[in-house]
Amino acid sequence: MGQEVQYILESKRLVWLVAVVFAVVVMFQYLEFPYGDVSSSMFSVHRAQPPLSQTNQTKTSSEIPKSTGNNTIKFISPPPSSDSTTSPPSSTSASLTPTITVNNTVVAPSIALDNNTLKPEVNPPNLNPNFKKPAPSENKPAMSTGEPQVKELPPVQERPIGDIVTLSDMHDILLHNRASVRSMKPQWPLMVDQELLAAKLQIEKAPINNNDRALYSPLYRNVSRFKRSYELMEKTLKVYVYQEGEKPIFHQPQAVLSGIYASEGWFMKHMKENKHFVTNNPKEAHLFYIPFSSRTLEEKLYVTGSRSRDNLVQHLKDYIHLIAGRYDSWNRTGGSDHFLVACHDWATDETRKSMNSCIRALCNSDVGKEHFELGKDVSLPETYVRSTQNPLRELGGKPASQRSTLAFFAGQMHGDVRPILLHYWENKDPDMKIFQKLPKSKGNRNYINYMKTSKYCICAKGYEVNSPRVVEAIFHECVPVIISDNFVPPFFEILNWESFAVFVEEKDIPNLKNILLSISNRRYLVMQQRVKRVQQHFLWHAKPVKYDIFHMILHSIWYNRVFRVDPVS
Template identity: 80%
Template sequence: MGHEVQYILESKRLVWLVAVVFAVVIMFQYFEFPYGNVASSMFSMGQAQPSAGQTGQTNKTKASAESPKSSGNITIFNVSNHTTPVDTLGKGNNIGIEYSIPSNDSTTASPPPSSSASLTPPTIVNITVISPSTALDNNTSKPEVNASNLDPGDRKPATSENNPAMSAGESPVKQVPPVKAVHKRPIGDIVTLADMHDILSDNRASVRSMKPLWSSTVDQELLDAKQQIENAPVLNHNDRALYPPLYRNVSRFKSYELMEKILKVYVYKEGEKPIFHQPQAVLSGIYASEGWFMKHMKENKHFVTNNPKQAHLFYLPFSSRMLEEKLYVTGSGSRDNLVQRLKDYVQLIAGRYDSWNRTGGSDHFLVACHDWATDETRKSMNSCIRALCNSDVGREHFELGKDVSLAETYVRSPQNPLRELGGKPPSQRSILAFFAGQMHGDVRPILLKHWENKDPDMKIFRKLPSSKGNKNYINYMKTSKYCICAKGYEVNSPRVVEAIFHECVPVIISDNFVPPFFEILNWEAFAVFVLEKDIPNLKNILLSISNRRYLVMQQRVKKVQQHFLWHVKPVKYDIFHMILHSVWYNRVFRV
C-alpha cells in the first residue's frame, strides 16, 4: 500500500511539472520569440541566423506570397532569386546649383521585391512567365492614372485597368513556396536628386534579379563585363569626345566600349503592324523617341543577331503611341484592351521561345514614350527593363536601377531631325528665363500665376500663337539663358531635350522626375532643378547663379548635346546608343 501511495504522489508531481512547463511555453509563445515560436527558435540554433535587418525583411515577405495565376498556357507568379553585389557607382563631379530655401523634405527608398523560391524547368504545357510585381500589386491600391503631353482635344486621363492577370475563369495551377518580399522603405512625397542617388545605390546593393533557369554562355559574358566595369581604372582621358564633369563616373563609362564590343540583341519578329514593327508612324512629334529607336534597332547590323542563344538582350518592338491610337476608345476611361494586347503578345513570345522563360523576361526590354506605358506594362512586362519617358520614381511604378528614363524628344522633321540645332552665344541671350506651353497638370498654372506678365526678364506664356515652323517658340529658346521645363500631367516633358538642343540651360520643375541616362550623366553639372514649391522664388534662384557659373553650365550643355541627338544614321554616343547603353548597363548590374 505504501508503494502505491508513493507512486500516486510521484505521478501527481509529474503531471504538475508538465503543466508548469506547458504554461511557460504558452507564455513564451504569447510574447513571441524572434524567430516565430519556441520550437523553431530551438531547432534553428545550429543554423545560420539572419541579421536583425534581414529578419524584418524575411518576416514581412511571407505574407506577400501568392499562388501562381494561370492564363491559357501561361503561369504568372512572383519570383526572383539572384542577388547582385553593391554597385559603388561614383557620383562624379557633383557641382550642382544650391540655393538657400528651407525644406523639410526627406525621403527613403528600398530595394525591389524579391524571393528565394526555386524554379523547375518549364514544360511545353505550362510556360512560366515571371512578373515580380503581380503578386504584390493585387493587395495594394492602384494609383490614379493621368495622361500627359496629349494632343489637343485627343484624350483625357483614364482610370486604371483591372488586373489583367486575374481575368474571369483563371485559377492557380500549381503551388509555389511562400515568396519573401523585401521590406519597402517608404518614398516621400518629394524625391530629390540626392535621394535618387541613394535609391539607386540601395537598389544596386539589394537587387534581386531572376536567376536563369538554365545556364548560357551569355551569362558568363555579362558577369565578365560587370567585373571589368566595377574594376575600371581611372581614365587618363585623352578622348575629347567625353568631358569628365558631365558624368557621374567617367571611368564607369568603359561600359559603353564593352557594349560596342560584345552586345548582341535579338529583335522579335512577331507582332502585327502598326502597333508592332512600324517605326515610320512615330518619327515625329513628342513620341518620336520610340519610333526612332525602333527604326535604328531594326536596321542595325552591328548589335542585332538572328540567333536568340547569342543574345544578351531581347527587344520587344512595339509603339506605345500606336497602341493608344489604334486601340483606345476615346471617352471610355478604360485601357483594359491595351493592357490585354500587351499580355497576349507576351504569351505569344513565351509560347514560341524559351528565351523569355529562361530569365523570366529580365533580359527583355521595351522602349515606350507615351505616358500610359508605365502603367500599361507594369503587369505582364514589369520584369523587363523598361525605357520609359514617364519616369516618376515617387508615384508611378518606375524602378531605379532596372527601368531606364527615356529622353522625350520633339522631332519636327523626320527627314532632318537636326534642323534648327543650336542657339545664340551667351552674350546674345538677353532673356533670363522662358516658358510657353499648354496648361497641362497643376504645376504650369502655378508658374503662370506667379510669373506671367509679372517681370520683363521672365518670359512666361501660355501656348504661343502658331507660326511657320514654330519660329516664335524656337527663337525664344535660342535667345534665353534658362529654359523652364515644367511638368505637364506627368513628370516628363520634351522641353528638357529641346533646351539642350538649343543650348539653353534647362531648369527642371518636376518633383520625382528621373532625368534621362541618370545612371551615367551628372545632371547637376549642366541643369538646374527647382522644387515645385519654390516656383514663387524662381527668379531669385536663377539670379543667385553667378554669370561665371552660368557660362560653365551653358558650355556643358553644348558638350552633353551629342547624347540627345537623333541622326538619320546613328553615330557614336548619340541618343540611340545612349538608350541602348542604359538598357545594357542596367542589365549588366542585375545579373
C-alpha cells in the same frame, strides 16, 4: 484511548483544511498572476518571466531555419542598442531581425524573397526617405573566400505617395537597388550569362580614364565606368529582335518619327536596321527587343471617351503569351533580359503587369507614383523631332553673351504645375518670359527663338513628369530648369545632371527668379558650356553615330541589365 482517536480526527481535519486553503491559493494565483506562472509568483521575489513564446522562441528560432523553397530564412537577435541604458528594453520577439541566405549569400536586413529574385517586400520598393549612402567599399566586388558573403544594405522603408524624391534620394535608391535586387536566376545557363558577369566585373574595375576628348568627365557620375561599359557594349552586346507582331503597332517606326513621341520611332528604326548589334540567333542574345509603339497602340486601339485602356493592356499581354509560347527565351529568365522602348504617357501603366519584369525605357519616368524602378527601368528622353528628313534642323542657339532673356516658358496648361507657374510669373517681370501657348508661326519660329536667346529654359511638367522641353533646351543650348518632382532625368545612371541643369521643387515656383539669380554668372557660363558638351548624347542622326541618343538609350538598357546579373547565378 478515546482522547487519542479524537486527536487524530482533529489532526486530519486540520490537514484537510490546510490542503483546501492551499488549493484555493493556488487557484487564485493561477487566475490572477501573469502567464499562470504560479511557482515564480509564490516563491520568488523576482518579476514573472516572459512567456515561452517570447523567451524560448528567441533561442529556438535562431537555431532552426525556416525553409522557403530554395531559400533559407534565419532569425537572429540584433546587437544591443548603444543607448540601451536610457531606453526601456523592448520585447525580445519584437526585435528579431530576419537574415536570408540565398545561394550561400547572406543578405541583411529584412529583405523578402520571391523565389530566385531578390526584391524588397514593401510597395513601392524604391521609395525610401531615409536611405543611408553605402560606403564606397560596398560597391566593390568582394574577394572570393568560399564563405557566404554578407551584404549590408540600407533599410527599405515605404515612402508615402506625394513625398518628394530628390536627386540625392534617387542616387541612394539606385545604389540600394544595385546591391539588393537581382534578375531571376536563368532556368538553364548559357554563355551569355557568363559574358554579362564578366562585363560587370570589368566595368567595376575600370581603370581611371579622364583623357577621352569625346567625354567631358564633369558630365558623368563616373566617366571611367561609362567609357569601359560603352566599349564592352560595342564589343559584346547582341540583341534579338522579335519578328512577331502585326503592323502598325509593331514593326512600323515610320508612324512615329516626328512629334513628341519620336524617341520610340527613331529607336525602333535604328535597332531594326542595325547590323552590328542585332543577331538572328536567340541563344547569342544578351537582350531581346519587343518592337512596339506605345503611341500607335493608343491611336489604333483606344476607344475615345471609354476611359478604359483594358484592351490596350490585353493586346500587350497577348503578345507576351505569343512569344513565350514560341520561344524559350522569355521563360528562361522570366523576361528580365527583354526590353521595350515606349514614350507615351500611358506606357508605364500599360506595361506594368505583363512586362514589369522587362527593362522598360520610358519617357514617363515617375519614381513617385508610376512604379518606375531605378536600376531596372531606363528614363527615355522625350524628343520633339520636327523634321524626319533632318532631325538636326535648328540645332544650337546664341552664345551666352547674346542671351538677353533670363528665363522662358511657353506651353499649354496641362496638369497642375503650369497654371501655378503662370499665376506667379506671367506678365509679372520683364526678365521672366512666361507664356501660355504662343501664337502659331512658321516653323514655330517664335518658340525656337526664345529657346535660342534665353539663359534658362523652364521645363515644367504637364499631366506627367516628363516634358520634351528638357531635350529641346539642350538642343538649343539653353540651361534646363526642371520643375517636376520625382522625375528621373534621362540616362540618370550615367549623367551627373546637376552639373548642367537646375532642379526646382514645385513648391518653390514663387521663388523661381531669386533661385536663378542666386546662380553666379560664372557658374551659369560653366553650366551653359556643359549643356553644349552633353548635347551629343541627345541628338538623333539619320544614321547613328557614336555616343548619340540611339547608342545612349541602348547603353542604359545594357548597363542596367549587366548590373542586375546575379553573381551566383
